[in-house]
Amino acid sequence: MTVLSSSASPPGNRIGRSLRRLLPRRWRGVAVVPVVRIAGVIGQVAPLRAGVTLAGLAGQLDKAFKTSGARAVALVVNSPGGSPVQSHLIYGRIRQLAAEKRLPVIAFVEDVGASGGYMVACAADEIVADESSIVGSIGVVGAGFGFTEAIRKLGIERRVHTAGENKLMLDPFQPEKPEDVARLKAIQEQIHSNFIGLVKASRGARLTGPEKALFSGEFWLAPTALGYGLVDRLGDLRSVLRERFGEDVLTPVVGAPRGLIGRLLPSTQAMEPAGRSGLADDVMATIEARALWARFGL
Numbered sequence: 001m002t003v004l005s006s007s008a009s010p011p012g013n014r015i016g017r018s019l020r021r022l023l024p025r026r027w028r029g030v031a032v033v034p035v036v037r038i039a040g041v042i043g044q045v046a047p048l049r050a051g052v053t054l055a056g057l058a059g060q061l062d063k064a065f066k067t068s069g070a071r072a073v074a075l076v077v078n079s080p081g082g083s084p085v086q087s088h089l090i091y092g093r094i095r096q097l098a099a100e101k102r103l104p105v106i107a108f109v110e111d112v113g114a115s116g117g118y119m120v121a122c123a124a125d126e127i128v129a130d131e132s133s134i135v136g137s138i139g140v141v142g143a144g145f146g147f148t149e150a151i152r153k154l155g156i157e158r159r160v161h162t163a164g165e166n167k168l169m170l171d172p173f174q175p176e177k178p179e180d181v182a183r184l185k186a187i188q189e190q191i192h193s194n195f196i197g198l199v200k201a202s203r204g205a206r207l208t209g210p211e212k213a214l215f216s217g218e219f220w221l222a223p224t225a226l227g228y229g230l231v232d233r234l235g236d237l238r239s240v241l242r243e244r245f246g247e248d249v250l251t252p253v254v255g256a257p258r259g260l261i262g263r264l265l266p267s268t269q270a271m272e273p274a275g276r277s278g279l280a281d282d283v284m285a286t287i288e289a290r291a292l293w294a295r296f297g298l
Contacts (some may be wrong), residue, residue: 034254042090073105078110118135136230214230
């Protein structure tokens with residue numbers, strides 16, 4: 001007579017496990033954490049080419065938070081920043097969805113989560129960064145070019161007519177006026193104040209670094225940012241989510257929804273008009289985007 005050891009499973013249990021293996025993984029009680037990638041310069045980078053915007057991300061965010069059985073939503077952030085308005089709109093939408101669906105949000109910073117990129121990361125309940133990630137740059141910057149000497153040397157006469165005494169404020173073809181710079185600085189100070197308030201509200205008592213450094217526009221490697229309370233831990237998406245939700249956790253990447261035209265065309269750039277003006281816009285947009293990444297050595 002064969003005697004079953006106490007550690008042997010009854011035949012019914014073995015059959016049950018075999019049947020469960022035939023079911024889709026999410027029907028077997030496996031945790032699901034949808035992933036949304038937020039990568040690139042935030043805002044409109046050229047007249048006909050958008051960077052990261054709320055309009056472009058809204059569908060992905062909605063789909064991620066509506067994922068059946070989701071235990072959390074993961075954001076993969078890799079951005080040097082850009083538009084403060086679009087950064088704040090994306091932040092707000094993430095917080096709204098998190099509250100509506102009662103789901104925690106975890107942000108994973110890759111190469112850089114700086115300026116507007118860090119603002120978006122602050123929409124998460126927890127921020128995780130790689131030990132070589134660049135984090136911070138809580139400040140506001142405005143940049144442009146002045147062409148007054150160039151057009152003078154080329155013998156170009158510019159003719160422009162306005163209604164409104166300040167309509168040509170900071171015009172690149174005229175000498176800079178101190179009063180115009182002062183107006184711009186006042187606007188930047190207000191945007192900076194709003195940014196500081198958002199970070200303080202998001203991070204709360206976790207912020208331990210000196211305010212003068214934290215909000216100076218400086219940026220740091222993740223270990224220093226961790227010490228300042230700008231991030232919560234070091235790690236990567238796969239390791240952290242497996243530790244938190246189990247080895248079998250599902251992490252589907254939520255892509256942008258594509259309509260009929262989007263499916264037929266390789267990219268929306270195919271619809272852009274050709275010509276010198278379009279090429280000039282693309283070149284300038286590329287230079288400006290490159291300059292944003294280059295600030296962080298990337």
